Amino acid sequence: MENAKAVHQAAEILRKGGIVAFPTETVYGLGANTFNPIAVARVFEVKKRPHFDPLIVHVASQGDLDKLVSEIPSDAKKVVEQFWPGPLTIVLLKKEEVPEIVTSGLPTVAVRMPRHPMALSLIERAGFPIVGPSANLFGYLSPTTAEHVRDQLGNQIDFILDGGPCEVGVESTIVSFKEKRPRLLRPGGVPLEEIESVIGTVEVSTAEVDRPAAPGMLPRHYAPRTPIVLEWDEKDFNSKKNKKIGLLAFQEPISSIKFHHVEILSKKGDMREAAANLFAAIRHLDTLNLDLILAEAIPEIGLGRAIMDRLRRASAKELPIDEAYRSD
Numbered sequence: 349m350e351n352a353k354a355v356h357q358a359a360e361i362l363r364k365g366g367i368v369a370f371p372t373e374t375v376y377g378l379g380a381n382t383f384n385p386i387a388v389a390r391v392f393e394v395k396k397r398p399h400f401d402p403l404i405v406h407v408a409s410q411g412d413l414d415k416l417v418s419e420i421p422s423d424a425k426k427v428v429e430q431f432w433p434g435p436l437t438i439v440l441l442k443k444e445e446v447p448e449i450v451t452s453g454l455p456t457v458a459v460r461m462p463r464h465p466m467a468l469s470l471i472e473r474a475g476f477p478i479v480g481p482s483a484n485l486f487g488y489l490s491p492t493t494a495e496h497v498r499d500q501l502g503n504q505i506d507f508i509l510d511g512g513p514c515e516v517g518v519e520s521t522i523v524s525f526k527e528k529r530p531r532l533l534r535p536g537g538v539p540l541e542e543i544e545s546v547i548g549t550v551e552v553s554t555a556e557v558d559r560p561a562a563p564g565m566l567p568r569h570y571a572p573r574t575p576i577v578l579e580w581d582e583k584d585f586n587s588k589k590n591k592k593i594g595l596l597a598f599q600e601p602i603s604s605i606k607f608h609h610v611e612i613l614s615k616k617g618d619m620r621e622a623a624a625n626l627f628a629a630i631r632h633l634d635t636l637n638l639d640l641i642l643a644e645a646i647p648e649i650g651l652g653r654a655i656m657d658r659l660r661r662a663s664a665k666e667l668p669i670d671e672a673y674r675s676d
């Protein structure tokens with residue numbers, strides 16, 4: 349289907365209260381009308397997402413932001429000017445009109461303006477901001493192609509808008525302006541260094557210290573079914589033991605273990621390319637019936653911070669949800 353026609357059809361479905369997967373530059377989102385609580389409830393249901401995990405609202409212009417939030421602090425204005433449209437989400441005090449189901453009862457709302465042209469025209473055509481959690485089952489890897497969405501949610505949603513593979517590949521960076529000092533809630537597509545070059549020091553939350561304000565900050569998230577190990581030593585693994593081990597390598601693998609399969613994130617060691625390939629590479633490894641996936645650590649600078657965050661969470665041990673949420 350021609351793109352414009354598909355966008356038109358998807359917008360029509362959203363207006364009627366349906367739910368639609370749509371492309372963004374980060375990952376695919378599962379969209380619904382922000383102001384239709386029943387449609388939003390279906391998004392939670394389909395994703396099997398707990399209701400305490402609030403959604404990001406997607407807008408098509410800076411002007412749309414005024415309809416959602418009561419006040420925009422000057423630092424928030426600065427980052428919006430600099431990074432929108434793009435992979436940055438800001439958290440601000442919400443207006444009353446934003447339904448509770450969207451924000452899980454929080455006094456704040458997370459908002460971003462994506463830069464994927466199909467996402468922007470979908471929001472414009474629909475005529476309202478669109479909630480958009482990543483279009484995957486809760487806790488699993490985010491989809492970076494329409495195919496990924498189809499595989500997991502295809503028969504439960506009303507439409508999938510195909511905008512090709514996502515250019516960034518990791519979710520948006522989330523910064524909260526709820527308190528006096530801006531705070532990073534989730535590293536993502538806009539590197540922290542770039543944000544700090546515009547507004548100065550940003551406080552960094554760690555799941556260990558803070559009660560997770562964003563369940564993307566749950567210790568275990570973005571996880572495949574095959575166990576992933578991030579901290580490992582070659583001598584602990586012996587391929588002779590008949591175990592099928594896969595490797596997620598940044599560049600050329602440095603290990604001498606004989607792997608069943610190796611996924612290389614970026615041959616030339618380019619962080620952007622590595623981020624764009626990350627989820628698809630793990631998904632592929634997850635289809636191979638491996639016993640284990642070993643992942644190589646990468647430098648935590650620029651996008652490396654978001655990549656390592658996802659790898660840590662993908663490799664974290666499963667905890668019962670109430671356990672994961674306990675702050676002490």
Ligand code: TXA
Nearest residue numbers: 374376377402403456457458481482519520562563564
């Ligand atoms: O790149 C992205 O942000 C993608 C694309 C589709 O836009 N969306 C995405 O949504 O990653 P989701 O739902 O998978 O992750 C949203 C995160 C969650 O961890 C949620 O807890 C957090 O944003 N969040 C939403 N509202 C919040 C709020 N008011 N305060 C703190 N965190 C919030």
Ligand code: MG
Nearest residue numbers: 481482490564
């Ligand atoms: Mg998600």
